[in-house]
Structure formats: structure tokens, C-alpha cells
Amino acid sequence: xxxxxxxxxxxxxxxxxxxxxxxxxxxxxxxxxxxxxxxxxxxxxxxxxxxxxxxxxxxxxxxxxxxxxxxxxxxxxxxxxxxxxxxxxxxxxxxxxxxxxxxxxxxxxxxxxxxxxxxxxxxxxxxxxxxxxxxxxxxxxxxxxxxxxxxxxxxxxxxxxxxxxxxxxxxxxxxxxxxxxxxxxxxxxxxxxxxxxxxxxxxxxxxxxxxxxxxxxxxxxxxxxxxxxxxxx
Amino acid sequence: xxxxxxxxxxxxxxxxxxxxxxxxxxxxxxxxxxxxxxxxxxxxxxxxxxxxxxxxxxxxxxxxxxxxxxxxxxxxxxxxxxxxxxxxxxxxxxxxxxxxxxxxxxxxxxxxxxxxxxxxxxxxxxxxxxxxxxxxxxxxxxxxxxxxxxxxxxxxxxxxxxxxxxxxxxxxxxxxxxxxxxxxxxxxxxxxxxxxxxxxxxxxxxxxxxxxxxxxxxxxxxxxxxxxxxxxxxxxxxxxxxxxxxxxxxxxxxxxx
Numbered sequence: 001x002x003x004x005x006x007x008x009x010x011x012x013x014x015x016x017x018x019x020x021x022x023x024x025x026x027x028x029x030x031x032x033x034x035x036x037x038x039x040x041x042x043x044x045x046x047x048x049x050x051x052x053x054x055x056x057x058x059x060x061x062x063x064x065x066x067x068x069x070x071x072x073x074x075x076x077x078x079x080x081x082x083x084x085x086x087x088x089x090x091x092x093x094x095x096x097x098x099x100x101x102x103x104x105x106x107x108x109x110x111x112x113x114x115x116x117x118x119x120x121x122x123x124x125x126x127x128x129x130x131x132x133x134x135x136x137x138x139x140x141x142x143x144x145x146x147x148x149x150x151x152x153x154x155x156x157x158x159x160x161x162x163x164x165x166x167x168x169x170x171x172x173x174x175x176x177x178x179x180x181x182x183x184x185x186x187x188x189x190x191x192x193x194x195x196x197x198x199x200x201x202x203x204x205x206x207x208x209x210x211x212x213x214x215x216x217x218x219x220x221x222x223x224x225x226x227x228x229x230x231x232x233x
Numbered sequence: 234x235x236x237x238x239x240x241x242x243x244x245x246x247x248x249x250x251x252x253x254x255x256x257x258x259x260x261x262x263x264x265x266x267x268x269x270x271x272x273x274x275x276x277x278x279x280x281x282x283x284x285x286x287x288x289x290x291x292x293x294x295x296x297x298x299x300x301x302x303x304x305x306x307x308x309x310x311x312x313x314x315x316x317x318x319x320x321x322x323x324x325x326x327x328x329x330x331x332x333x334x335x336x337x338x339x340x341x342x343x344x345x346x347x348x349x350x351x352x353x354x355x356x357x358x359x360x361x362x363x364x365x366x367x368x369x370x371x372x373x374x375x376x377x378x379x380x381x382x383x384x385x386x387x388x389x390x391x392x393x394x395x396x397x398x399x400x401x402x403x404x405x406x407x408x409x410x411x412x413x414x415x416x417x418x419x420x421x422x423x424x425x426x427x428x429x430x431x432x433x434x435x436x437x438x439x440x441x442x443x444x445x446x447x448x449x450x451x452x453x454x455x456x457x458x459x460x461x462x463x464x465x466x467x468x469x470x471x472x473x474x475x476x477x478x479x480x481x482x483x484x485x486x487x488x489x490x
């Protein structure tokens with residue numbers, strides 16, 4: 001059957017290429033041009049046009065990328081958007097807003113108040129760096145900035161919890177508000193940990209997954225604790 | 234030809250057949266005496282991986298024995314050098330923690346669990362957990378003591394975290410350094426003393442701090458008697474754990490520090 005097909009194809013090919021041997025290029029037709037495959041030829045045009053585009057387009061493109069990643073964190077499916085096209089804008093925005101909301105009293109108040117802006121900022125970034133180093137030392141295959149990106153973006157549920165806590169505290173600070181805040185913070189902490197685990201767990205060696213997940217758990221636990229114990233000055 | 238048959242390599246892989254033929258033949262079985270990974274499967278290992286871990290554990294320990302001298306051969310400015318300090322699996326860490334909480338009397342922790350594979354994962358993360366456990370439970374116990382008083386305004390005392398972190402990490406690194414220096418000095422005087430590498434000492438101290446984590450959490454209970462009992466219990470367990478690998482002369486040092 002294969003032989004028949006082959007002969008059939010050969011039979012069909014003969015009329016197609018029958019006149020090939022008759023074609024000849026005469027000497028007075030100059031043959032010139034590039035033999036390169038024009039795959040990369042459009043990229044210089046592209047770069048030129050992104051340089052020339054209005055600023056609004058540039059900003060909107062980056063904002064859309066950040067927004068898409070926020071959506072991926074809130075509904076964590078196995079998508080590679082966070083891992084492949086990592087960026088650190090989202091983590092920076094989240095970290096700054098969380099630190100702004102968490103800072104307690106002025107530095108010269110006589111009571112030992114809540115964390116200062118610098119303390120929260122350092123805890124989040126230094127904690128993320130240490131966790132990334134830990135996962136790489138244990139043999140993880142994820143790159144440094146990809147891991148920072150995932151850990152930073154997964155702070156989003158906790159930032160939402162902080163907003164909710166501040167609003168609840170505006171209403172009152174009794175036992176009921178504490179219970180509401182506790183439930184919200186616990187739910188968001190579980191969401192953060194599960195989201196970052198969903199993104200990061202696959203890149204770890206199978207015997208050491210728990211060793212990598214425990215520091216992530218500790219990291220989000222400490223941030224949740226800071227959110228829960230926040231009292232308005 | 235008979236000569237060629239004699240020179241042919243004989244496969245010995247059907248040992249069962251040989252044993253069936255000759256049931257009284259002596260057999261030797263090699264397995265791990267102490268490292269028993271099948272006991273620790275609370276977490277993420279399913280049964281399919283158990284056998285792999287058993288085999289891997291055997292291979293790794295064999296390799297460890299063979300390569301003990303060559304393990305840390307990467308130069309110290311490469312990343313691979315530091316990866317050798319984190320060459321532990323989940324069940325190994327859990328075994329070491331279990332060994333620190335329930336010290337086996339008469340057995341040497343270093344020889345039993347560490348076996349020339351000291352890791353830095355345990356000490357580092359146990360210290361980090363301890364720092365936050367102390368800070369959080371200090372806050373909570375303060376809160377419960379003053380609960381009900383209308384004039385009390387709760388403040389999360391964040392400075393305590395920095396102080397706790399500095400103290401605990403200094404303890405976990407400087408005291409092993411002092412002990413190691415002391416042992417090196419003793420080695421130069423008395424030749425027949427057992428010496429441990431610096432990392433093994435750090436490892437022992439790090440894992441011995443684990444017992445303080447539940448102690449710190451239980452310290453929220455504001456009863457003085459309970460607190461004293463807890464502290465004594467933790468001190469005894471932790472000191473015993475540190476003293477077990479120490480030679481007789483340093484045992485007091487291990488218990489106290």
C-alpha cells in the first residue's frame with residue numbers, strides 16, 4: 001500500500017516538475033537578493049515603533065501585564081504568565097502600599113509602636129530573597145527573579161486583607177471587629193500560601209517540597225500577624 | 234569451545250534461583266541500620282515514592298560514606314559549594330528534629346543522624362521560627378495579662394523582633410564557634426580526643442533549639458509555675474541533646490550552653 005502510494009505520488013509529481021529541467025536562467029537577467037529567511041526582519045521595525053509610540057501605550061501595556069498577573073494570583077491556575085514574563089512592578093506597588101498602611105506611630109513617640117515603613121519593606125523584600133535563596137540551594141529549578149515575582153505578587157490577598165482591616169477598624173475596635181478581622185486575615189493568608197505554592201511547587205525536587213513550602217508559610221504568617229495586630233494610632 | 238565458555242562472564246542476578254537450588258547457602262543482606270525513612274511519612278511522600286526514597290537513601294548513604302572526603306570540593310565562591318550544605322530531604326530533617334526532641338539515651342546524635350552530612354537548613358529555619366515564635370508569644374502574653382483593663386492600649390512591640398533575632402542568631406553561631414575553637418585547642422594538646430567539624434557543631438546547636446519553639450508558644454499561659462516547669466523541661470532536653478555527642482570533659486559545657 002505504501003509502495004502504491006509512493007508510486008501514485010511519484011506519478012502525480014512527474015507532471016508537476018516535468019518542465020523543471022527545461023528551465024534555465026539566461027545570463028542577462030541579474031540574479032541578486034538575500035537568501036536569508038526573513039524572520040527577524042520585522043523586529044527592527046517593531047523596536048522602532050515602540051520607541052515612537054505614545055507614552056500612554058507603553059504605560060498601558062505594562063499596566064495590563066501587571067493587571068493580568070493580579071488576576072492570575074486571585075484565581076491561581078497553572079499558568080505560566082507569572083513565571084515566564086516576570087516583572088517586579090506589581091510586587092513593588094503591593095509592598096509599598098502594604099508598608100504605607102501598616103506603619104504605626106511616629107518614630108519619636110514614647111511608646112514602642114508598630115512597625116515602621118522601612119521595617120515592613122525590609123521584611124518583605126529580605127524575606128522574599130531569603131526564601132528564593134533557600135529554594136535554589138535546595139535544588140530548585142526556578143530562576144531568582146521569577147521566584148521573587150511570584151512571592152511578591154502573592155502578597156496581593158494580604159494587601160486586600162489590610163484594606164478590609166483598616167475599614168473595619170474605622171467602624172469600631174471591639175471583639176466583633178476583631179473576629180471579623182481574624183477571619184478575613186486567616187482566609188487571605190491561606191489564599192496567599194496556596195497561590196504561591198501552586199506556582200512554585202512544581203519547580204522543586206519532589207523529596208524537598210515541604211522544606212521549600214515551610215519558609216513560604218512562615219513568611220506569609222509573619223505578614224498576616226503584622227496585619228492582624230495593627231491598631232490605628 | 235570450552236575455553237571460551239570458561240572465559241565468559243557469569244551473570245549472578247538470578248540469586249533466587251541459586252537460593253532455591255541451594256537453600257542452605259549463607260546469604261548476606263545489606264540494609265541501613267539506623268536511617269529508616271519509612272517511619273516518617275506524614276507529609277508529601279506517597280507510597281510510590283517510598284521505595285524510591287528507600288533506594289535513594291541507601292545510595293546516598295553509600296555515596297556519602299565513599300565521598301565523605303570529597304564532598305565539599307567545590308571552591309567556596311561558587312553556588313554549588315553552598316548547595317552541599319542543603320543536601321537534605323524532608324524525612325531527614327524530620328528525623329533530626331525528632332532526634333532532638335526525644336534524645337535516645339546513650340546514642341550520639343551526630344553519629345546517629347548527621348553522619349557526615351551536616352546541613353544548614355535546620356539551624357537557620359529553626360532559629361527564624363524561634364525568633365518569630367518568641368516575638369509573637371511575648372506580644373500575646375502581654376495582651377492576655379492586661380486583658381480587661383480599660384486603660385490598656387495594645388501596641389505590637391516590633392523592636393522585640395530585632396532584639397530576639399540578634400540574640401538567637403548570635404547564640405546559634407557564636408557559641409558553636411567558641412566550642413569549636415576550644416575543641417581545636419584541646420586537640421592540639423590531647424591527641425586522642427574526638428573532633429567535630431564546625432558545621433556539625435552548628436547543626437547540633439541549631440536542632441537543639443527546636444524544643445524552645447513549643448516552649449515559647451506555651452509560655453503564653455500566664456501561670457508562673459507552668460512557665461518554670463516548661464523552662465526547666467526545655468533546658469534539660471536541649472542540654473541533653475547537646476551533651477550527647479560531647480566527650481566527657483565538655484559535657485557540662487554542652488549542657489549549660
